[in-house]
Amino acid sequence: MSSNRVATRIAEIPFAGIRKVFEKAARLEADGVKVIHFEIGRPDFDTPGHIKQAALEALQQGMVHYTANSGIMELRQAIAESIQRYKNLSYDPATEIMVTAGGQEAMYLSLQAILEPGDEVLVPDPGYPQFSSCVKLAGGVPVPLPLKPEKNFAPDLDATGTLLTDRTRAIIVNSPHNPTGAVLTSGQIRNTCDFARERDLLILSDEAYDRILYEGDDFLSPAAVPEMKERSLVWGSLSKTYAMTGWRIGYLAAPADVVAATIKMQQNVMLSVCSFAQAGAVAAIKGPQDCVDRMVNEFDRRRHAILEGIAKCPGLSCDALPLGAFYVFAKHDVPGWTSASLADRLLEQAGVAAVPGTAFGTHGEGYIRISYATSHEDCMDGMERIVRCMTELIR
Ligand SMILES: Cc1ncc(COP(=O)(O)O)c(C=O)c1O
Known part of the structure; x- marks a missing residue:
């Protein structure tokens, strides 16, 4: 059988960048590392009863x-x-x-x-x-x-x-x-x-x-x-x-x-x-919509935790205040580091899985995406880890 079993139009579609980070994080977890999941765009709440x-x-x-x-x-x-x-x-x-x-x-x-x-x-x-x-x-x-x-x-x-x-x-x-x-x-x-x-x-x-x-x-x-x-x-x-x-x-x-x-x-x-x-x-x-309000309020609490962490973090900033969804697109300014190499470093050194901005297009270079669809506690922990890692990088 020919080695070209896969159609070109499918071969040309890239494997999702977010999934790549997720899989790398899963490998670290299998080795016993506690990873903070800032890469997944999936609310952690249970579906209302x-x-x-x-x-x-x-x-x-x-x-x-x-x-x-x-x-x-x-x-x-x-x-x-x-x-x-x-x-x-x-x-x-x-x-x-x-x-x-x-x-x-x-x-x-x-x-x-x-x-x-x-x-x-x-x-x-x-x-x-x-x-x-x-x-x-x-x-x-x-x-x-x-x-x-x-x-x-x-x-x-x-x-x-x-x-x-x-x-x-x-x-x-x-x-x-x-x-x-x-x-x-x-x-x-x-x-x-x-x-x-x-x-x-x-x-x-x-x-x-x-x-x-x-x-x-x-x-x-x-x-x-x-x-x-x-x-x-x-x-x-x-x-x-x-x-x-x-x-x-x-x-x-x-x-x-x-x-x-x-x-x-x-x-x-x-x-x-x-x-x-x-x-x-x-x-x-x-049905009742108060469950949506509760989830949005909790997302908002987490959004503040991430933004406060970024405000304290050397080399990270926010161009525009995120007003919806559950993502922060943080701009990084560390000479010599691309968004891909920085995301790798955050995962390998700090155990924080974030997505390089380039997973979303070439204009995402210079950014990392932080998803706060994870617990408030993990948002606080993740940002502390990022601050420590960035402080070391910039020193
Ligand atoms: C912008 C955007 N559109 C669509 C989707 C797909 O969502 P779903 O198929 O679960 O409705 C997503 C999922 O992350 C998304 O971020």
Whole structure:
């Protein structure tokens, strides 16, 4: 058999940088090292009890079959109500919403549904690495769009001149943002919408962290800007809001033709999302929301612990105050050290697993991402270790 068993288009997709750090950390742990996990973007909380109960009851009542490819109507309705409540946007649950296996599947399937081979998509740099991979897997070309640290990591729309071609189809927006924790102001969202409208682009809005906001309610979905709903695709998720990463529930909210095409993709990928997980998701959205407030308050406490640690740490600083998600993108200034070599040093010497900024694009050089989706105690311990390690490096 030929040695080329793997298709080139897959071989060209990089192995996730975050996973590399995770695996290295696991090897250290196997050798008995206590590692602080600042690399994982996964809330450490348990899923609230009433959500688990609803899934258990559905299972006991025999909800064990395939559902509609687009998900159960009750969940689509709940998602539409939630979008109405939190984003002031109206979607028809019958035609404009589909349930997906996490926001990740919404991204993958809908990019397959909309891109022609060679279509170009502006992706934030630094940004969630799967944006580029999913664009490539759909036959498109990701074009890194630099974010401006001095402007709260908003996309540098002035720098797009050379990046735009007649193949540019879409721009990806992600607020609150992974890896920086930045939340775009309503003015910045409106500017991005104007930019998309003037150039006839689609806006692909990843709203996985839409409920994890710390200061004020300044969240605006691009789809809620007048005249933008028709050119917007929203990728939503229950993973982070309700500590449900393992349940795999997300959604696509988009114009009906895009949803219909994405359902055809689903018919060839998952068929349908896990039935009793969908029942749990209904309880998550329709049930009490104080569990979300509690988790966000705890994330906020941890955010302060990380920021206080950075304020005390030689060689680390923060360009922009993170206002959402659960990440701090810390800038480092240690002559001769790249973000990859510094992240390695922190792991090997201090037992702290953080992700090099370059795992999120070339504009991530000079930064490390710290995720505070781990306990407050570990946040304090991790920052003390980082301060000690950086103090030694800089001496
Ligand atoms: C920006 C962003 N989008 C999407 C996802 C995927 O989340 P899920 O598929 O669990 O909804 C993640 C996960 O970390 C993310 O950070």
